[in-house]
Amino acid sequence: MSVKFRTIKGVQDILPPRTYLWQRVEDAAKRIFSLYGFSEIRTPIIEFTELFVRSIGEDTDIVEKEMYTFQDRAGRSITLRPEGTASVVRAYIQNNLYNLPAPQKFYYNGPMFRYERPQKGRYRQFHQIGVEAFAVDAPYVEAELIEMLWLLLEELGMENLNTEVNSIGCSECRPDYKKKLLNYLEGNLGSLCADCMRRYRHNPLRVFDCKVPSCKEIITGAPKITEFLCENCGDHFKRFLSYLKKLDIPYSINPSMVRGLDYYTRTVFEVTTTSLGAQNAVAAGGRYDTLVEEFGGPRTPAAGFAIGMERLITLLEEKPFEPPRPDVYIVSLGDEATDVAYTVASSLRREGLQAELSYGTGSLKSQLRRADRFNATLALIIGEDELRRGTLTCKRLSDGFQVEVKLTDLITDIKKYLNLSLNIEY
RNA sequence: GUGAGUGUAGCUCAAUGGUUAGAGCACUGGACUGUGGCUCCAGGGGUUGUGGGUUCGAGUCCCAUCACUCACCCCA
Numbered sequence: 333m334s335v336k337f338r339t340i341k342g343v344q345d346i347l348p349p350r351t352y353l354w355q356r357v358e359d360a361a362k363r364i365f366s367l368y369g370f371s372e373i374r375t376p377i378i379e380f381t382e383l384f385v386r387s388i389g390e391d392t393d394i395v396e397k398e399m400y401t402f403q404d405r406a407g408r409s410i411t412l413r414p415e416g417t418a419s420v421v422r423a424y425i426q427n428n429l430y431n432l433p434a435p436q437k438f439y440y441n442g443p444m445f446r447y448e449r450p451q452k453g454r455y456r457q458f459h460q461i462g463v464e465a466f467a468v469d470a471p472y473v474e475a476e477l478i479e480m481l482w483l484l485l486e487e488l489g490m491e492n493l494n495t496e497v498n499s500i501g502c503s504e505c506r507p508d509y510k511k512k513l514l515n516y517l518e519g520n521l522g523s524l525c526a527d528c529m530r531r532y533r534h535n536p537l538r539v540f541d542c543k544v545p546s547c548k549e550i551i552t553g554a555p556k557i558t559e560f561l562c563e564n565c566g567d568h569f570k571r572f573l574s575y576l577k578k579l580d581i582p583y584s585i586n587p588s589m590v591r592g593l594d595y596y597t598r599t600v601f602e603v604t605t606t607s608l609g610a611q612n613a614v615a616a617g618g619r620y621d622t623l624v625e626e627f628g629g630p631r632t633p634a635a636g637f638a639i640g641m642e643r644l645i646t647l648l649e650e651k652p653f654e655p656p657r658p659d660v661y662i663v664s665l666g667d668e669a670t671d672v673a674y675t676v677a678s679s680l681r682r683e684g685l686q687a688e689l690s691y692g693t694g695s696l697k698s699q700l701r702r703a704d705r706f707n708a709t710l711a712l713i714i715g716e717d718e719l720r721r722g723t724l725t726c727k728r729l730s731d732g733f734q735v736e737v738k739l740t741d742l743i744t745d746i747k748k749y750l751n752l753s754l755n756i757e758y
Numbered sequence: 759g760u761g762a763g764u765g766u767a768g769c770u771c772a773a774u775g776g777u778u779a780g781a782g783c784a785c786u787g788g789a790c791u792g793u794g795g796c797u798c799c800a801g802g803g804g805u806u807g808u809g810g811g812u813u814c815g816a817g818u819c820c821c822a823u824c825a826c827u828c829a830c831c832c833c834a
Contacts, residue, residue: 393832460834592833613834640834700794
């Protein structure tokens with residue numbers, strides 16, 4: 333068979349049973365975010381290119397080389413969103429959502445697009461579940477966000493995760509620190525690797541991430557941003573950490589963590605794992621106190637985070653997972669019996685039971701084999717004998733127990749045997 | 759954008775340059791006429807990613823291309 337069409341590089345079909353994992357994550361997120369007062373917001377997948385350039389930052393890799401940008405028929409520059417925050421902030425201002433009682437809290441879920449070379453945990457179309465909280469200045473918000481994130485990850489049974497936190501200061505203290513760092517690096521320019529030379533000019537904070545041993549050595553002596561925060565930022569960070577402690581959330585301070593987007597201020601955080609290879613961030617976020625105002629809205633502090641769905645799903649797939657299975661599989665022999673099977677399936681489904689049927693194709697043996705393959709709890713058999721007696725043979729597949737039940741008592745009997753089989757499993 | 763590795767049945771993989779490209783799993787059927795899982799047997803399923811080249815002969819060697827994987831860069 334020759335396949336005529338394939339997916340584009342770096343995008344993928346998400347198929348069952350994997351989709352059940354996606355649903356599990358989405359359902360849990362929806363439920364937990366609601367507990368914290370977050371409402372769903374849905375924004376378009378395409379926006380004017382300028383929105384992302386202005387929010388993410390002109391000098392970032394995302395804007396420089398990773399955006400899916402095209403001209404529409406009227407010649408406007410349009411971009412497939414590479415992340416979620418910019419659109420939410422745009423919607424917040426455009427729809428005057430700041431007039432709602434503060435704080436305003438939103439969550440979103442959907443595909444993002446970045447033109448990158450794919451690898452483990454990194455795709456050109458990927459999905460994020462994210463949240464944004466507006467109009468609260470207090471560091472309690474960041475702590476609460478992380479608490480909510482942890483609750484979700486815990487509920488999903490995630491283990492071996494680390495939360496790393498840092499403060500990258502504000503427009504007041506960060507430039508001062510940057511100068512100090514540049515001064516320090518300047519004295520070691522000769523020993524830096526080629527990448528770090530570029531970082532030195534481009535994004536000096538990134539030198540902290542370098543894996544080259546000689547660079548690492550230089551970095552250990554470099555000034556740390558947490559030591560140069562202004563009074564307000566330092567105080568904010570301290571309070572943030574104390575809230576985390578109060579909420580009993582394990583964390584470690586990573587003074588070298590910087591985020592890739594320009595809009596972050598003060599608190600930044602990442603939840604990482606060791607089992608994802610190089611792409612180890614499962615979720616990440618931070619505070620962005622100036623973005624709303626920069627976009628023409630009122631002065632509004634804000635904070636948020638986003639979860640990388642594919643990465644989370646990859647972690648969940650390390651554990652055994654059982655997709656939903658039919659309560660009953662209906663086996664029928666002959667056209668007349670299959671007619672009955674069809675109406676039986678219908679009435680069972682109306683009772684909220686998952687019923688699968690064979691439509692009478694194949695021998696009894698092969699139909700039962702299929703019932704087994706479907707992992708059904710019960711097999712219901714309708715043949716000539718049952719047809720004549722107005723009954724069904726009900727067979728419990730876990731232990732082979734079998735009983736004939738009257739069609740008129742079907743619903744109550746089936747429910748009984750479904751419960752019974754559950755009891756046996758426990 | 760850079761580097762490395764891999765492309766053979768639906769899946770996981772065999773096949774010294776030499777007959778008609780095989781096996782396990784999965785699927786379908788049978789052994790067992792109305793009873794699943796275990797076992798055994800049989801069957802269907804392939805343009806060996808694609809296009810060139812070398813050769814008497816290419817799944818195998820060479821080149822190109824595409825895809826996938828991993829890493830760098832960067833990020834969720």
